[in-house]
Amino acid sequence: MRHLMSPLDFSVEELDKLLDLAQDIEAHRGKYAHACEGKKLATLFYEPSTRTRLSHEAAMLNLGGSIMGFSSADSSSAAKGESVSDTIRTISCYADICAMRHPKEGAPMVACQHSSIPVINAGDGGHQHPTQTLTDLLTIRNLKGRLGNMTIGLCGDLKFGRTVHSLINALVRYEGISFILISPEELRLPEYIRHDVLDRNNIPYEEVVRLEEAMPNLDILYMTRVQKERFFNEEDYVRMKDFYILDKAKMKLAPEDMYVLHPLPRVNEISVEVDDDPRAAYFRQVQYGVYVRMALILTLLDIHIG
Amino acid sequence: MVKNTLNVGRISEGFVLDHIEAGKSMEIYKYLHLDKLDCCVAIIKNAKSSKMGKKDIMKIECPIDFMDLDILGFIDHNITVNIIEDGEIISKKPLALPKEIRNVIKCRNPRCITSIEQGLDQIFVLTDEENQIYRCKYCEEKYRRH
Numbered sequence: 001m002r003h004l005m006s007p008l009d010f011s012v013e014e015l016d017k018l019l020d021l022a023q024d025i026e027a028h029r030g031k032y033a034h035a036c037e038g039k040k041l042a043t044l045f046y047e048p049s050t051r052t053r054l055s056h057e058a059a060m061l062n063l064g065g066s067i068m069g070f071s072s073a074d075s076s077s078a079a080k081g082e083s084v085s086d087t088i089r090t091i092s093c094y095a096d097i098c099a100m101r102h103p104k105e106g107a108p109m110v111a112c113q114h115s116s117i118p119v120i121n122a123g124d125g126g127h128q129h130p131t132q133t134l135t136d137l138l139t140i141r142n143l144k145g146r147l148g149n150m151t152i153g154l155c156g157d158l159k160f161g162r163t164v165h166s167l168i169n170a171l172v173r174y175e176g177i178s179f180i181l182i183s184p185e186e187l188r189l190p191e192y193i194r195h196d197v198l199d200r201n202n203i204p205y206e207e208v209v210r211l212e213e214a215m216p217n218l219d220i221l222y223m224t225r226v227q228k229e230r231f232f233n234e235e236d237y238v239r240m241k242d243f244y245i246l247d248k249a250k251m252k253l254a255p256e257d258m259y260v261l262h263p264l265p266r267v268n269e270i271s272v273e274v275d276d277d278p279r280a281a282y283f284r285q286v287q288y289g290v291y292v293r294m295a296l297i298l299t300l301l302d303i304h305i306g
Numbered sequence: 307m308v309k310n311t312l313n314v315g316r317i318s319e320g321f322v323l324d325h326i327e328a329g330k331s332m333e334i335y336k337y338l339h340l341d342k343l344d345c346c347v348a349i350i351k352n353a354k355s356s357k358m359g360k361k362d363i364m365k366i367e368c369p370i371d372f373m374d375l376d377i378l379g380f381i382d383h384n385i386t387v388n389i390i391e392d393g394e395i396i397s398k399k400p401l402a403l404p405k406e407i408r409n410v411i412k413c414r415n416p417r418c419i420t421s422i423e424q425g426l427d428q429i430f431v432l433t434d435e436e437n438q439i440y441r442c443k444y445c446e447e448k449y450r451r452h
Contacts, residue, residue: 083423083425084419085423085426102419103417104417104418104419104422105415105417105418105444105445105446105447106419106442106443106444106445106446107419107423107444109444110419110426110444125417127445127446
């Protein structure tokens with residue numbers, strides 16, 4: 001039985017197969033409409049997350065399965081002090097697969113050690129969010145037709161942004177990848193990722209502060225939100241949150257075939273005037289998130305549709 | 307008798323841990339869970355050493371298959387581990403960094419599941435041998451010694 005704890009749980013070959021399946025699902029949705037009939041997905045969300053929970057639920061419903069679960073710790077036995085290991089042993093008796101989001105880092109890992117059903121890590125604190133990374137990879141591959149030989153611009157909060165860290169880890173496994181890291185000095189990519197991941201894999205990268213400087217050289221621009229909860233004082237947050245605002249004027253500097261991605265939700269780092277630009281791909285990214293989660297559920301349940 | 311010298315008798319079977327950094331022996335006593343073992347243990351603190359100036363020495367009398375000493379590689383790989391049988395040193399155990407450390411050190415990340423989940427083993431995994439880096443199995447936080 002397999003679980004998904006980190007995007008690196010899949011080899012490049014396994015990932016290719018998963019993304020191929022997601023593409024086939026997109027092209028032939030009807031073929032998969034009953035693939036999970038009689039199967040149940042439990043969404044165990046110990047903290048609120050609209051997008052990730054609904055995306056998992058939509059994926060299972062699209063496959064003809066059913067869903068159950070809770071959307072905050074208050075409405076689960078965790079409020080009574082139940083451990084993660086006891087909860088998952090119980091849920092294993094009810095459902096066929098589960099997606100877990102938990103504020104504590106490593107909680108889904110504890111769950112998979114005691115589970116008799118596949119566990120999907122749907123986000124554990126600031127640690128991992130592998131289904132977002134799968135979503136990002138599928139989006140990039142579908143838009144650009146490849147995952148290698150491109151320059152990715154990562155912009156915003158590169159210090160705390162777990163989606164950025166996971167995406168870097170996943171992309172360095174492909175040929176010809178280079179990065180432009182766009183951030184204010186205070187939110188630079190942590191040294192351990194620059195050293196342990198980029199330098200160790202001989203990945204070319206440059207760090208810039210101005211977004212305008214990077215725009216003409218990008219194949220993908222991955223924008224991130226500056227998260228209020230990461231700052232200890234309001235003043236720093238206010239100063240940082242408006243540091244980057246992608247607008248029409250900046251989009252003019254970018255190549256015609258560059259795409260903008262964002263894990264969402266956005267606040268004001270992408271102006272709404274950019275939404276109509278054909279290169280704005282962040283809402284398509286949400287749709288790809290459903291397809292890739294459908295492919296993931298099928299893969300973890302070992303269901304094959306001919 | 308030489309002045310300021312303390313003699314501790316030979317052991318017939320067990321281990322002599324030599325070249326322990328002065329003052330570290332109680333730490334090792336704790337890491338090896340020696341308080342829970344019913345065996346004879348001698349701790350010599352601040353013994354004179356030509357190489358180190360001062361050092362600690364520990365003598366543990368127990369069957370040699372009784373104890374897992376791999377953790378010493380994590381604590382201090384300069385320690386010399388002499389294996390004793392019939393009162394003689396029969397070999398020296400080479401120390402290497404253990405691949406995994408279980409229930410010896412604790413994750414200090416307050417956001418880690420180990421901070422709230424009852425009965426969960428504290429497990430650290432060697433992720434970078436060259437730089438001697440251990441990370442928590444659950445949250446992957448790097449263990450910092452100080």
